[in-house]
Amino acid sequence: MCAASIALAISMDTNCIRIALGTILLILPCLPFLSIAEVIYPPLELFSISCGSSTNFTLDGRNWIGDNNSKLLSESQGSVAAPPNTPTAIQGPYTYARLSHSQFTYSFSLKAGPKFVRLFFYSASYQSFYRTKAYFSVTAGPYTLLRDFDASLNAAADDDPGQPDILFREYCINLEDGQKQLNITFIPSKTAQHPYSYAFINGIEIVSMPPFLYYTNPDDYDGVPQTVGTLSQYHIENSSALETIYRLNVAGKDITGSEDTGMLRTWKADDNYLTTQSTTSVDFGRITKLSFNMTQNYTAPDEVYRTVRNMGTNGSMNMRFNLTWQLPVDSGFTYLLRLHFCELDPFVLQAGDLMFVIYIADQLVTNRADVLLWTDNQKGVPVVRDYVVLIPGNRKKLNLSLKIHPHPLRRFEDAQLNALELFKINDSTGNLAGPNPDPPLQTPKAPVENSKKKSSDTTRTLAAVAGAVSGVVLVSLIVAFFLIKRKKNVAIDKCSNQKDGSSHGDGSSSLPTNLCRHFSIEEIRAATNNFDELFIVGTGGFGNVYKGYIEDSSTPVAIKRLKPGSRQGVDEFVTEIEMLSQLRHLNLVSLLGYCYESNEMILVYEFMDHGALRDHLYDTDNPSLSWKQRLHICIGVARGLNYLHTGVKHMIIHRDVKSTNILLDAKWAAKVSDFGLSRIGPTGISMTHVNTGVKGSIGYLDPEYYKRLRLTEKSDVYSFGVVLLEVLSGRQPLLHWEEKQRISLVKWAKHCCEKGTLSKIMDAELKGQIAPVCLRKFGDVALSCLFEDGTQRPSMKDVVGMLELVLQLQDSAANDGVMESGRDYEDSEDVFGSSHSSVHVSDYSKSTGLSTTSEGDRSYGSKESFVLISNDVFSEIKDPKGR
Template structure:
């Protein structure tokens, strides 16, 4: 009885026990469902084995059945213009796996039409270059379109670096409601035997906004405060998908979207022997990764790390080649997998993408609030020389910020996507370089090749004959050109011979104008900079480093600007700077002494500017503040330099990057405009007021008309110079994010204060009480005229020059301390006389300003007549003005 009484309570509690067990099982099930819910289940999951029938399992993922394209299917259909496509099987044993062992081929256009649900899709195309039946691999030349997007253009499967291997291409495309997705293969018309082919097609749904970011946009690297929206009306192409620190990840191990992840061994710098991986088995047993479908667990459970207590100069770099003509989205994957790092500020590092600062204090735990939590960060990158067709090195560099904890940087994964061009929808880049010898199959039909012996004899005879003709023609042209040049002056004759000899020189084989400026060998540059000694570095930028050097046996100081070694970034700007500056000489332009392009180096040599940039004397500096008169004279000098660019030559030049860091100061505080890498020749002809070009420049200085409409004018420089005028007055940068919102934009803040009659509040405190009211009013009015929204209403740079001269005169008149009253009156009379002379348009024969054709057909150059005293005042209007002719 006693025992039974003791058991009774336990029996009464049994329902609670059963309930607790059920609750535990339910929670366990919910947790399992929650975890498994991150395994994405695609709405569309099509895998088409082109050129086959039935279904088969692919070695690509081991899980899906690939269906053939022969016969009818409810999800897609094959549309052929000529009904002449064939299905064929390759004889290449290396391709004996689905979908690469069969192909659909045709010499006419054919289309796969897909009926899909609304949303974003992965489109994967699989190619295996091979000979199929009567289709020779070297004749595969075709384009591929998906809807309004061009995915491939004149794609040739027989190019050296894609032959003999599988070629998958992946794209992200949005499908609108009720839209049919058509993927069309179009053979080239270059040759009657050209054909298109495809081995396999995948169409897989992706989660909404997985790669198409939500509103707000991505930080556009190199353009502070600018964000790029990648709407789903554009398409993406996957260029790289990398599992950092881990091994390759096959599609069946992805999170339901069958993506392939490569390892990073090919891309990471090999010079860091201390590199190590941090695999998941380093975690405590009770740790579980919080999962999501952005990337597989294997990506977040491995990383590349370089140890603890590393030197401050350490960094880890990955290099990726990309086509410089496109914009790119770069996604970096992070997960703090070190169990000892649980708080912010323990692991802090900087991120550089394409040598542009993306994050100055990256802190994974701060981003995620915990370790073992996956996280990804997206950035947009637009190459600085979009006109080049050469491959660009897009580097990713991580450098730790030293803290008391001493941890290094960490990275788990990288994805890089090409963004389709706006308007055209183009994603197609150039083919790789072709093989050295053209394929025999491209010999025109009905013209069989000759025997080897006959071909050799024929080639020898033809070569000798053509050589004689070419040499004769060259000699005739040289004789004619020299005869023409000698009728003008001796220097033209020297330039012609110099140009011809430079083109024949192995070290100067480029088209760069060595006849107009000095060519330096790499040995001379190394000697001038003590082999690029870091002690001589006087500046660093996205382009590379600037060194102080000495040439002419150490007697002449120079500035040596070295673009990053081995990188193709900046090639266009390098050539532009040389071609522009080598033909320009002016007191207020930085003079280019010469260049070097030996051994893939890109180096420019300029006059050394002892005082550095204007910005270095305005704010964030230890230099003493400039007086108001010094600032006025510097602005006036810069305005004269810009006015010379706009009006001093036959073709006007738009600088396109006017800012205080591009205004340099020599020892005697003479201002010189520098950096012509982005410059453009202005519009030619009275009927053309602008040139249409991609927006480039510096955020905070960009003309709104140019930024919004891609229309570049001379007045775009005027707007940028207006920002410079306010920057000089207020001693603060154009954009500040550390102040109140209404003060973020310098232009808007000063304009608002001006409207409220509070302009004094914006003036640099050092200058308060030193600027005369008349001078300040004239200066501010000039600045705001430059900043008018309508470019047609802005003054010309010539008007700006006169406005600043007048402001300087007002300051000097009131001060009465720098010059006496008689001198002021004399200056005023000189300016009045000069104005009269300019308005009367008196002309005399001089070289290099404007070119007119006389009645006898000869061409003479003209310039306005002034006295030698007045010539300094109109220095902005004289072409090729050279104040120190011995300097060259």
């Protein structure tokens, strides 16, 4: 009976499988390989074609049929069937390929409806078809699936070590009523660079799917995807084609095609895309029987819904970080993101117990995600949420981020996700093809002996070094204004002449070897164990960042290796060296040296052991910083900014002061980094500002700057005031899920000052550590930096003096035993006065007798506020430089 059924299926449609519903029901009892899932969707049509082969075989739920002598090849002039010169051990349709220097087409007779179209490639050489010359396009009906596809480049960029040189692509294509045939055409891309290109394919699979699995059901209003960043909905029309980019079983294992719900989909584990920590995955097994009354039972295998990744119910520390996935995608396309949820936790009893916030591409899509609310308080009910997001760009790779954060009004401080699927939607021309990846960096041939540093150091310091080097990725923007143009051009010309691989040791170049060390490529290779991947601690558009060791492996450094095609070319490389080599301050990240030979552009920076300040304030499991540590860090940052404003020949305005750009070394000394947005300040005697477009980070931007487009050093002062509030509160400048009054940290702090309750914004970790008088004065400093009128803000020199006073007050209070540890700060005297909606620097001046103000102004501080500050602290307020 079984053999007859199989023979019947094989005999249909000349050497390819086309299984009707009745046939599937007939052969399922004797073909358990089709699916071992609890629920099976029986596909009406299933083709699995082993291209170039004359033999049939069964594997992983598929009956593979050879295409030789079949009627599927409707156009195949000159096509060749050949085995690979280097066979692969990977099972599947990879023992033969169909290859041709001319166009060839497969034609499939199909019924109307949506189909999975899957393409299988093994990038290898076949007879005289050399691997590197495979360069072609693929169309399916009106859609372009691949365009100028370089198989060898894509295989080299693929990060799946378990399947080397295997490429897989999956698409969803709908055949409208009246369409009875789908043509899949392979077209060699003949260009001047690729005159001998050819096209090839190892396997093709077509599987019918339910009509509204991914396409929008016009009768289901609730199932229409939400457009991220808007209140509108996005219909996935039947005329659309989709490409599967990711199908991830979150916190679970890989799920093979035979474990899917009959459609032979593969679900991968999410570990490679999760960028934040989470608890060990929870597997609820068979605790609760799943009930598919909110979605179809074939939507995903049961195992997807029985494993969940969450943050763990470990208390308030969970509010300090997100669950974050980073998904590389082609920019310039629209994407459908499907999130799968199922509540099985026995401790979550009713709606409202566990709520969380979801961000997609850093845009809020819901601030009250609640699985039990979605399922009417039903446990074990799978539910999906669909979102459509546009990733703008020019087709280059970007990361699409998914972030899930606990809701503050919740019983459990947790967030959760079971699975996700991401699909690219075709553009207006029917195109789904993205660009080829960049060529890989050339790997040096001779490995260098390991420096014997433990690889665990690399893991421990990932955030530290990645943060440290990010501070100089775009620093060339400063230098274009800082250097004399003639000198810079001479340097560029001379460096360009070094492209032959020679060194700069002859001294002919203007690169400042007297201020900045020149490393040979051999020294760099020795420092990084020949660019060993174990030494990589960060990556970006510029290339990889390595933790290296110099001086006989005694000194750790951060080594940034610019990759070919990086936005930082020779020009930026040279000017970055010239500028950074002239900036030297204890509180600025230092450039130690560079390497420019053998076509390598490499920069070497000091190593920052403790990473970014932000990583010690919130969204982290790092131990909390003490109040004294925070004060010392703030003073260090203020000194670094004051140096930029007053300690160099031309004032430098940083323009992106924030907690992620403040780095901490091994001794917790603070150093300012990331000069990518910096500008030279006003240079003429009569100039008071720089007219420029708005750049910076939301939450830190000087309102005067973004309203009037006038940039001054006081814009840095404003941003630093926001950092001071971050340090005091241990929270982000903007929290969109907070109640309206608390969304903006600055507005909340000002509101609390009006009420005399600044302690309400204080980090709970600091309770009992701050003397009340110190808290008052620290608040004075922060709010003086945040005046709307930039001329009323203190200079960074003034800020340094005021913060040093705050530290003195803290030390004095500690020595006098008046810390009032454990006391509620609301019970002490008002931190500030009341009845004021804004703070004015003139108020501080009046209380110290430095200047007079208009009648009616009152101070938030008491008369003794700044009695310890010398008369020159407010020197700029006395003489505001003509502003």
